[in-house]
Amino acid sequence: MNAPRDGLLRIVLAHRWRVLATVVLLLATMLAGVGLLAVSGGFLTAAALAVGGIAGGFNLFMPSAGIRGLTAARIVSRYGEKLVGHDATLRIARDLRLWFVRRALPLAPARLGALRTGDLVARLVSDIEAVDGLLVRALGPLVALMAMGVAAIGVAALLHPPAGGLLAALAFVVGVAVPLVVALGRQRQEHRRAGIRGRLRTLAYEGLEGAGDLAALDAGGLWAARVQAEAGALADADARRRRRLTAGQALHALAVAAGLVGMLWVVAGAAHAGTLAPATAAALFFLTVAVLEIWAGVGAAWQALQAGLASLQRVRAIAGQPVPVQDPDVPQALPAGPQPLRVENLRFAWPGAERPALDGVDLELRPGERIALCGDSGSGKSTLSALLLRLWDPAAGRVSYGGVDLRDVAQADWHARIAWLPQNAPVFAGSVRENLALGDPAADAEAMWAVLRRVRLDATVEAIGGLDAWVGENGATLSGGQGRRLALARALLKPAELMVLDEPTEGLDHPTADALLRDLAQALDGRSLVLITHGRLPPGLVQRVHRVEEGRLAAAPAPGEDALPDGT
Structure with a gap:
């Protein structure tokens, strides 16, 4: 493993407990939300059946206590996840910038002299901002979503195996197939977008630095046109990004609609056949609604992951360059005083x-x-x-x-x-x-x-x-x-x-x-x-x-x- 990767790995390991706590709290928030909707749906169904005289007995206290407990847990875990997650992100951002500067300084001026200052600023600011969110905005949510999906599928399979099988199929379609379809070609586009963003920042920086010269040469309009062209290219790249995300959301919505109809058919049929209690059938249906709603965040997490990986390569293109001068393993001391x-x-x-x-x-x-x-x-x-x-x-x-x-x-x-x-x-x-x-x-x-x-x-x-x-x-x-x-x-x-x-x-x-x-x-x-x-x-x-x-x-x-x- 090369030195830049070692440096990044050390940064990750230095904050592993904060990142792990963020993922655990995010998972707790998801589980509490799913459990809250499932218990509430089952509770309301059982109450309606009891009032209508369809169900013989009705337990009021256990579900209501569960609802209050899950509500409180969701509030606390969500607050904790935001607090710890922001703290981890800011600390990682700080350490990434220090790591980048420490890696770049030995390269100056020998290897950095050919680079434009604005491009260096873009990599130090925009690209590292995308990289520092990799753990908390991309990998962390993806891990939490996967763990939440496994837990939900396990509960569904325990209550009614066909429902668990259907939920597993929906997990594959919504969490894997749809993001992969949307992600095709995205890595190249993210690289292009990162490059445009860097060039735009460079032009803006150099235009401000050389405003006097541009005015003296009457070249301000030409420079502004170059800035406008890059800004337009970035706007086009952002528009394509949004269209892909919208297409992903549309595919996700279609899969969700089909999945909900399928789950309703499975649990309603089981309840009608008497193999599943009506309240349990309702709880499974609402559990599916909650899980699919949370899985809508898979697309954004995949997008953050791709953007972060593209920016990571741009950062490594600078910080990963070999240092032109290597110190000896055992340096020799220079003689004291002025010497020839x-x-x-x-x-x-x-x-x-x-x-x-x-x-x-x-x-x-x-x-x-x-x-x-x-x-x-x-x-x-x-x-x-x-x-x-x-x-x-x-x-x-x-x-x-x-x-x-x-x-x-x-x-x-x-x-x-x-x-x-x-x-x-x-x-x-x-x-x-x-x-x-x-x-x-x-x-x-x-x-x-x-x-x-x-x-x-x-x-x-x-x-x-x-x-x-x-x-x-x-x-x-x-x-x-x-x-x-x-x-x-x-x-x-x-x-x-x-x-x-x-x-x-x-x-x-x-x-x-x-x-x-x-x-x-x-x-x-x-x-x-x-x-x-x-x-x-x-x-x-x-x-x-x-x-x-x-x-x-x-x-x-x-x-x-x-x-x-x-x-x-």
């Missing part, structure tokens, strides 16, 4: 690529040294940074720190020694303090203000209300340069020996980018730096510049040549 970082004869190809992204790369970064990697888009710069961060492992060669191969080190231990500022580093919704605390949760206010001064953002933060000022979604209250400086401050606050910056000035105007890079050299405080860029660098920021060309490192510029030439 070496790249030796490195070779790497992306999955499915025909040629390697890096081939024969050699590089050394001494403690406290600052280097820049430049090159055209697609030359291999970001691939090299991914290997330095150990988001992927090389196909050949090695990356070592202090002489220790990073493949022999726990990924978390290596990441603790690195501060990474990715291209388009996000500013998270929250306060300035909360954003900075991501770099070092133990940092106090004094340390935060110190790093803000180093990136010349302290005056801005004071003006907007201090460390507890709200920065908005994606740093909406800050300018682009201010948001980038806040992200840089977050990285600088991390007590790491090596900084890897990937296009830190991307999207900034030249004066803002130049000011940010000029502040960087002093802000590093002697830490090593790998700067990935395609723009000019101010003098004194780096000691060496390497150019990446077709997966290889070109010769470094002459000593003292601190700036990249134009056009790189």
Whole structure:
């Protein structure tokens, strides 16, 4: 059994008693309802016969006590089933989302980078919502319905075997045959519906995120048309779903009508022949009415099961991907303090690529040294940074720190020694303090203000209300340069020996980018730096510049040549 299945199984087992209690309470509610209608029907029939002088004796107290007891039991069990069932569903939903995030985080950004954010949100919200109801809304009711049917058939067979046989036949038709006929082809349709729902959520999310760009390009109408098309496709899928459910209900109604006529014929004939007491015959008929009414829920349970299974496959398509980096069984410890970082004869190809992204790369970064990697888009710069961060492992060669191969080190231990500022580093919704605390949760206010001064953002933060000022979604209250400086401050606050910056000035105007890079050299405080860029660098920021060309490192510029030439 693979890891995702193991994780799901652990979630189910963790809540097995709540799920079992929900099924038991649901079964108790069903049995109480069936028993209540059967006893009431027999009681009323016996009373009518006694009043008419047809029956000689009439027991008033036992049936009335049974009716009151079953009524109370049904109320209590139904309340308990709703209470426990909702509690189990919410707990399972919580644990499923945590499981999904824990499985997805190690895949980012290596494997999740190609996925759209809206699609991930759809799987995290809509699909997991369908999955978390599998036990309580689908499997639980189906188990309870089956147990209730077995009990009802057993009672009917005990009272009158022909009635039990007929009820068993009705159980097969209503509980198995009709749902199977309705379910033919439904799994494929549920997969298609889940896909449409994910695309619609993605379009809505990306449309809101890019509303400004769509307005500037006058493309809002085109985007709205795409949203409308997907919404129409989802409405069509929902309509087909409802038609199938309606068809199932119609088939169910026909089977129920035929079954009730058949049961009436069986019990009435037995009562007329004197082999079955009239009150018992009435009780069997009303028992059949109650059972068939409850079995109407089989279709909805089957539909919830199919939708949940389709969503489960979509969730597993993300969470079931293999992690690109596996920690060794016995991780080796990294040496303490700053150490040289070496790249030796490195070779790497992306999955499915025909040629390697890096081939024969050699590089050394001494403690406290600052280097820049430049090159055209697609030359291999970001691939090299991914290997330095150990988001992927090389196909050949090695990356070592202090002489220790990073493949022999726990990924978390290596990441603790690195501060990474990715291209388009996000500013998270929250306060300035909360954003900075991501770099070092133990940092106090004094340390935060110190790093803000180093990136010349302290005056801005004071003006907007201090460390507890709200920065908005994606740093909406800050300018682009201010948001980038806040992200840089977050990285600088991390007590790491090596900084890897990937296009830190991307999207900034030249004066803002130049000011940010000029502040960087002093802000590093002697830490090593790998700067990935395609723009000019101010003098004194780096000691060496390497150019990446077709997966290889070109010769470094002459000593003292601190700036990249134009056009790189």
